[in-house]
């Protein structure tokens with residue numbers, strides 16, 4: 001696993017994306033980040049942090065971070081020949097999930113997911129919505145049948161988190177587990 005695409009949408013839970021990006025960079029992976037317009041707004045609202053400035057700050061430390069523009073369909077990751085290893089959309093709005101389910105590749109995020117699907121590369125969606133209506137559930141089922149991993153932002157509590165950070169890291173760790181990426185974000189369950 002070398003090159004990973006991270007999509008961020010305007011679903012609640014920007015903190016998940018922030019932690020995921022930080023952890024992937026710490027692991028020295030090349031990551032391409034694409035945020036939707038709403039994702040940038042929700043990020044600023046929920047975290048009191050301007051998205052692009054934060055990405056710039058990270059880029060000074062980690063040169064393997066590439067910030068993509070969502071309207072730049074000429075980007076390498078828009079093509080099947082470019083070759084990325086996996087894509088994660090975290091958090092994933094019901095809107096973007098529906099666009100991916102129906103192949104509406106009008107922006108780079110959805111196009112990259114479309115590429116992951118057609119090239120049969122791992123695609124992990126981390127939906128965040130509650131309650132779920134029948135459209136949401138049908139779209140998730142449709143994608144699951146295409147081998148997309150639907151990994152909802154549903155933290156467990158059996159690791160007895162002591163802070164919000166540990167709750168967030170549980171979900172981020174689950175995503176990394178799914179890609180076979182070793183991490184120490186939470187203590188794995190052992191015999192009790």
Ligand SMILES: Cc1cc2nc3c(=O)[nH]c(=O)nc-3n(C[C@H](O)[C@H](O)[C@H](O)COP(=O)(O)O)c2cc1C
Pocket residue numbers: 008009010011012013036037038039042045092093094095096097128129130
């Ligand atoms: C503060 C805020 C929180 C939101 N939370 C969610 C959410 O958890 N799940 C969701 O599907 N949409 C949520 N939305 C709505 C999406 O942002 C909206 O549907 C948007 O069109 C999604 O666009 P995008 O997928 O291009 O980012 C939220 C919107 C705002 C402003």
